[in-house]
Amino acid sequence: MVRALNGLIALPSFPVVFITVENNIMVAAAFHFYSFEPPSVMVGIKPEKYTYELITSSKEFAINIPTKEQLDKIHICGSISGRHVDKYKEASLSPRKGNKINSFLIEECPVNIECQVVHQIDYDGSHKWFIGEIREVHIDENYIRDDALMFWLGQFRTVGEIIEGACNEELLKR
Numbered sequence: 001m002v003r004a005l006n007g008l009i010a011l012p013s014f015p016v017v018f019i020t021v022e023n024n025i026m027v028a029a030a031f032h033f034y035s036f037e038p039p040s041v042m043v044g045i046k047p048e049k050y051t052y053e054l055i056t057s058s059k060e061f062a063i064n065i066p067t068k069e070q071l072d073k074i075h076i077c078g079s080i081s082g083r084h085v086d087k088y089k090e091a092s093l094s095p096r097k098g099n100k101i102n103s104f105l106i107e108e109c110p111v112n113i114e115c116q117v118v119h120q121i122d123y124d125g126s127h128k129w130f131i132g133e134i135r136e137v138h139i140d141e142n143y144i145r146d147d148a149l150m151f152w153l154g155q156f157r158t159v160g161e162i163i164e165g166a167c168n169e170e171l172l173k174r
Helices: 005-009 050-058 068-079 168-173
Strands: 017-021 024-028 031-035 040-045 060-065 095-097 104-106 111-121 128-139 149-152 155-158
Touching: 017 040, 017 050, 017 104, 024 040, 024 050, 024 068, 040 050, 040 060, 040 111, 050 060, 060 104, 060 128, 068 149, 068 155, 104 111
Parallel strands: none
Antiparallel strands: 017 024, 017 060, 031 040, 040 128, 060 111, 095 104, 111 128, 149 155
């Protein structure tokens, strides 16, 4: 019999994102699509994290998608707490106020997704999940989805080749 944990280990990598809430940045790979209608995403955060406290009180967050060239910024923001340190300053990132939310976005990220929390899932697991309805999206015209970083079990990766299906340009025009 195979251990239940091996089912998780067998999963493919997840996108690495910067979650911003108020003036704080958190690195997360517990992030996923939730719904097409209304467009929504979900993010899992451990309750002991400062970001959990901020999202619980503000009911909003932004997803900022870094590129593989920003791995050093991911390491900086993922290794310190924003409770006592300005991660924007430490990682040389520029805060930009959201249009639909009060939290800051990250100027250097090619994609910023502003979200309003519409539901919180209180399950007795290691992470609590917040479902955020997408209120506004900012995408740099030079963004290449394959340059996004993936992470799982200590490995950073980029997206592989398309085996079948529409190219990125076709997807963004739909």
